[in-house]
Amino acid sequence: MSEQATDILSSDEVDTLQEIMNIAFGQSASDLSEVIDTHVVLSIPFIEFVKVTELHTYIQQHVKEYSKISIVEQKYWGKFKGDALLIFASGAGRELILLLKNDEQGSLEAGSAEILESETLLEVGNILIGACVGKLAELLNDIVTYTPPMVLVEEDARNAVPANKFDPDQTAIILKTDFNFEQGGATGFLFLVTKNESVVWLKKALQLFLEQYE
Amino acid sequence: MIKKILIVDDSPIARKMLKSCLPKDREYEFHEAGNGLEGVNQYKELEPDITFMDLTMPVMTGYEAIEEIIKIDTKAMIIVVTADVQMSAIKTVLDSGAFMVLRKPIKKDQILGALDKAMDTKEKGAQV
Amino acid sequence: MILDQIFDAINTGILIIDTEFRVIKWNRWMEIHSGLSEDDIKGVNIFDKYPDLDNTKFRRSCKSVFSFGNFSFFSQKLHRYLLPFTSKSLLGNQFEFMQQSCSMGPLRDENNEIKYLFINIEDVTDVATYEHKLLEMNIKDGLTGIYNRRFLETKLEEEYKRCKRYKSTFSLIMFDLDHFKNVNDTYGHPCGDFILKMVSSRISAAIRNVDFLFRYGGEEFCCLLPETKLDAAVLVADRFRADIESQNNVFEEHVLNVTISIGVTEFIAECESGVDILKKADEALYTAKKTGRNRVISLR
Structure with a gap:
């Protein structure tokens, strides 16, 4: 994979992106704990370059310790654009319901337990993705907007990410972190699958970021 | 006298960024280390005036390195430069004996301020 | 100037609030809708006009918009609506208030600082009404209006899992109209339908709010009683039986009396699935039929 990497970004550029992500995710974790009242631990993020056709297998390899998963997907849209995939281990929705302490849980009808679970995943996913992507974009001097998140609950990990989801000619820059909540024990991964068309802009933005330090 | 500065950070880019923030009109002797263990070893050898220390690093983290360095030299001037901005992390390193904590992304005036303050404190300490 | 016109011309709600x-x-x-x-309302704190908005989720969403420029979404499915507006939908009054799908995001000044947030409100009452109707059709029996067999199977598994997890219990009553074929053959199918509707509505009126009544097949019904032990369920079942027996049913010029046979069973932890419990109830019902009808048989 490293051969592909240097085709897209130089090793200096990868180092810079890595450093910016460390900063962004460090700040996100702190913002998150303020918004959802619990300490969120984000691991040191890492960058990989994966052919879009292999993305399916790649993601599966990273979630194989979970038999069932829930996925929140959200597109981010700025000069920096792509797909955020947040993958939770099975049961995370139920753990997170307690964490959010929402007050509007009366008047729910048949099938409502599932709705509450998926809506909770959506909300936490939206906040988590927003915090990470937003900070990263901010450091690169970009502003992004988001499409409403979508959720897939309790799917078999082996067929949860459809192989034909992404444009086959592209190479995705994958920014991956794993996270866990200090209370509630929900864990998972965040993948940012950045679109190839953002690469030109990304190179320039990284350059500009470094110029502050010359 | 030329000041010795040790920069401990696993990211070469981060080390470069930090160096670029130091005032150009003064003379420094720079030393770099890519993880906590290297940092501790270089500290022993060089006895730098100021050490800039990242926290999350492979082999040995900044947290451990600070403790080791303080064991060697209780007056060590360690400025932590980190992306982890949670209060708990800040408290831990200050308790271990770090002089101050700066948050990434770093800015020139912030680095300059920290440097002056650290040198000041160090010189006062030396006079006593 | 042009943008201001769009603002008022579009058929969707937009409001902007500041950090206070x-x-x-x-x-x-x-x-129009409020x-x-x-x-x-300009300059007024939104919570003064809409106190119910002052809840955890709304405040958390605002905080995430202001502190890191996030977008937030309020789906109709969970939240129903953000602001209580009267529904003007022509599809009937399924809902007390307009059903809304809302989104929220940051607005920045020329220095990219987030100074305000916008809220966009969409009226989704019609879609929600259709969805509600579809859902009803999916789980209800067209003739009697009580729950259908599909929903029984779902509910039974749900209840089975719940009891297994929380070491709780439930009972299942299965009953069947005696000699129903004779009713249809003698008085015709409209009369048969009339009897099925009569039984459904009498039993519906007799059960608690937490119980569920299903039409299981042609003239076969099931009643699921959460948190109910077998002894209590047998008493309930016998009340059903006596009630149906005592009715003089008038259809056109005829007066008919019908009876039901009943099998009752209770959840036990050894059952492998909800279907197992259904089989036991069916067995009990079969015994009730064999031993003379118009009676209640329980099986543990």
Whole structure:
């Protein structure tokens, strides 16, 4: 994979992106704990370059310790654009319901337990993705907007990410972190699958970021 | 006298960024280390005036390195430069004996301020 | 100038609030549906006019918008609506208030600082009404209006899992009209339908709010009683039986009396699935039929 990497970004550029992500995710974790009242631990993020056709297998390899998963997907849209995939281990929705302490849980009808679970995943996913992507974009001097998140609950990990989801000619820059909540024990991964068309802009933005330090 | 500065950070880019923030009109002797263990070893050898220390690093983290360095030299001037901005992390390193904590992304005036303050404190300490 | 016109012309609600929750902008759509003019509400704290909005989720969403420029979404499925507006939908009054799908995001000044947030409100009452109807059709029996067999199977598994997890219990009553074929053959199918509807409505009226009544097949019904032990369920079942037996049913010029046979069983932890419990109830019902009908047989 490293051969592909240097085709897209130089090793200096990868180092810079890595450093910016460390900063962004460090700040996100702190913002998150303020918004959802619990300490969120984000691991040191890492960058990989994966052919879009292999993305399916790649993601599966990273979630194989979970038999069932829930996925929140959200597109981010700025000069920096792509797909955020947040993958939770099975049961995370139920753990997170307690964490959010929402007050509007009366008047729910048949099938409502599932709705509450998926809506909770959506909300936490939206906040988590927003915090990470937003900070990263901010450091690169970009502003992004988001499409409403979508959720897939309790799917078999082996067929949860459809192989034909992404444009086959592209190479995705994958920014991956794993996270866990200090209370509630929900864990998972965040993948940012950045679109190839953002690469030109990304190179320039990284350059500009470094110029502050010359 | 030329000041010795040790920069401990696993990211070469981060080390470069930090160096670029130091005032150009003064003379420094720079030393770099890519993880906590290297940092501790270089500290022993060089006895730098100021050490800039990242926290999350492979082999040995900044947290451990600070403790080791303080064991060697209780007056060590360690400025932590980190992306982890949670209060708990800040408290831990200050308790271990770090002089101050700066948050990434770093800015020139912030680095300059920290440097002056650290040198000041160090010189006062030396006079006593 | 042009943008201001769009603001008031589009058929969706837009409001803007500042970091102190004061209303800065309230478009024409909002004026129409809230009954408040922009002048009435401009500069006013939104919680003064809509106190129910002051809840954890709303405040958390605002915080995430202001602190890191996030977008937030309020789906109709969970939240129903953000602001209580009267529904003007022509599809009947399924809902007390307009069903809304809302989104929220940051607005920045020329220095990229987040100074305000916008809320966009969409009226999704019609879609929600259709969805509600579809859902009803999916789980209800067309003739009697009680739950159908599909929903029984779902509910049974749910209840089975719940009891297994929380070491709780439930009972299942299965009953069947005696000699129903004779009713159809003698008085015709409309009369048969009339009897099925009569039984459904009498039993529906007799059960608690937490119980579920299903039409299982042709003239076969099931009743699921959560948190109910077998002894209590047998008493309930016998009340059903006596009630149906005592009815003089008038159809056209005929007066008919019908009876039901009943099998009752209770959840036990050894059952492998909800279907197992159904089989046991069916067995009990079969015994009730074999041993003379119009009676209650329980099986543990």
